[in-house]
Amino acid sequence: MSALLLWMRNLNFPFNLQHLENSYLIRLVKTINLREIWYFGLQYTDNKGFSTWLKLNKKVLKQDVKKEPILQFKFRAKFYPEDVAEEIIQDVTLRLFYLQVKDLILSDEVYCPPDQAVLLASYAMQAKYGDYLKDKHLPGTLANDRLLPQRVLNQFKMNINEWNIV
The missing domain is CATH 1.20.80.10 (Acyl-CoA Binding Protein)
Incomplete structure (x- = not known):
């Protein structure tokens, strides 16, 4: 079984489920040069159809993921700052928030x-x-x-x- 990580709808990161842990998220954020990782997480659709945050301290297959040949995870903002001007340091963090909020508005999720x-x-x-x-x-x-x-x-x-x- 393998998985795909969807990031901004156009970038796929294949990975082995045996190695998915906190270090994988660290490797991903290093790829995009993101240091403010505490705002972000990995999201998946559980067996009941709800969006759920992946617990990186638990094995993937022990969570309520669909048992499919390819699992999909979304790299998403998990927390939003109260004061963007004061709390956001990196431009890449600001860009990721912008892209996600834009996507949520265009899809009418927000x-x-x-x-x-x-x-x-x-x-x-x-x-x-x-x-x-x-x-x-x-x-x-x-x-x-x-x-x-x-x-x-x-x-x-x-x-x-x-x-x-x-």
Whole structure:
């Protein structure tokens, strides 16, 4: 039996279940150069379909994991700081929080009111692309960026092309 660790939906880390322990998480965070590991953990879907945190001090097969040929674990934020500006030291930690919160909002796992979703999308695009320049930001520039939850797109009865004016 083997397992895959899903990280940000596009990076897979294969590993042997016999070796999964706290040292594996340490090895993973070293790979991405993350020192603030206390905020993060490994999550899996248990036999009842609930998201559960992997206890790294227990053997994997002693936990309520599905007995499948390939197990999937997600590297996720387990705790959030109260004051991001004061408590977060590394840019990589901030980036990981941003990506997870963005994913939770876009998938509607965390509700975000439409006006705030549009505002957050504008901030994300400003950070990614900078100020709008007509010669630089041609039509279709935002075509590959998922910016808003489907619920917000449906609410305003606009298709994706109407939202992506750039």
